[in-house]
Amino acid sequence: MSCEQYMIRQISLFSENKPGRLAAMAKACQEEDVNILAFSIAEADGFGVIRALVDKPDIAYEKLTSLGFNVAFTHVIAVEMKDEPGGLFEIASKLSEAGINIEYSYAFSGKKKAILILRVDQVEEAVRLLLQHKINLIASEAIY
């Protein structure tokens, strides 16, 4: 079983915590016709990290780097979650039983399902584990 296809390249941007940074990033994506499927902002004292799943990660990376942004790729997994009480528990408990740590995560609700984006310390193990439990993962080709 190949885990590769479920490892999704997320782009992360180092950003100072000041007005205009998110707008600058979003404008760049618009100009390059890059669609942002999901994103989150993590904030620490004085700076932040913007994380996003986009449909054209390489183009976004190139454009944002050329604008002077500090950009990095990180592998995350996108998990389909039942949009009902217990949906998150089902996934979180499986991971915790296997001793896999969630470094960060963000989620959004779609029409039928909710999607949970996970950054874990053992990506391959997490993919294998969740697939074994018949939990639906979103493959990278569905995104880009």
Add this chain to the structure above:
Amino acid sequence: MRCWDPRIEEMPATDLKKLQFKLLKTIIYRTYSFSPFYHKRMKDAGVHPDHINSLEDITKLPFMYKKDLRDTYPDGLIMSEQEELVRYHVSSGTTGKPTVVGYTRNDINNWTESLARGLTSAGLGHGDIIQVSYGYGLFTGGLGLHYGAERIGATVLPTSIGNTERQLELMQDLRVTAIACTPSYLLHMGEVAEKMGVSIKNDTFLRKAIVGAEPWSEQMRLRIKENLGVDAYDIYGTSELSGPLFCECECQQGFHVWSDLLYPEILDPDSQEPLPPGERGELVVTMLQKDGLPIIRYRTGDITAIRDEPCSCGRTHPRLERLTGRVDDMLIIRGINVFPSQIEHALLGIPETAEHFMIEVDRKGALDDMLVRVELAREAFSDKISDLMRIRRHVEKVLKSSLNVQVSVELTEPGTLPRFEGKAKRVIDKRLV
């Protein structure tokens, strides 16, 4: 290691002191008698040359400042008759009027001898091909090095500044072995060479560089060695003192200041009290044999320390450490002297940060608060907040241990802090507002 002038360079320290005192006495009498400026200064301070009976008595003499050179523009400080002068150099007046330095034949000779000793001590000599990539003209760097290099019998390639590609071609074609330039220009040459598909390390004969005219660091020395395969030697001098005068010997532990030409004092910039060897303070210079424009107790504003322990090269003259900053840049944070150059030095040793930084000082209640904003190096960004926090704590720790002052650090995006073409203005002191 061979000397250019062994008689003077290896003279026992006690004899040097005697010689210095004799020369000091002479220059004091001469200036008192022939320079209206110094005559008045000494009179106003109630000092007569007869009061100077030891080298230590020099502290009885009044200081002179850069301001005096400007106030007496163009020639109020020049002691020789115009027909005795063989050259003028003029320093750029970035902070006021320019200063004019007049040289007698003897001044040019002493300047050239000083560099001949220095260049020889750096291992250069007859057979070397030295590219002088300092500006020629009113600036002292080009002509100074040119004369010094010719004196030791080297072949001079006077490229001056600009047209880097051509400089690199000539460097290759004429098999240049040494270069004199600013450290940043040398690194720039390395980058341009790379773009041209030339490796200075492998495709040229360049092995030594005499670099100065701007602050640089030990890390930069290592980088030059690693990237270009070139040993870099520090050189020091300012136009008021003649121009570039002193250059490091092969031990690379500071530059020898020739005791027959210069008497150095190191003073606490605040209290103006003399500091013992090894302690950093402001360099105050007396030129012992300068006729055209005499220099007595000149406050250079440069921060350094004297090292008077014997050097393994065998030269008996004391050394000055690499300049670590300017008095005008000094910040006093919670009573501790801090120089932006110390911060630059510390940051260069941290791979996770880029070289650009800004310092903000403010007063929070009764306490001074120093914030250093530094750009995160591109490679250091990993997407994890905890990594970024760790980098920031690390930078704070390194700065605290090198400055002895609590520092807060803010990481900024690459390319966002101001770049400086000329003199960097990295300090925002809100306590002054």
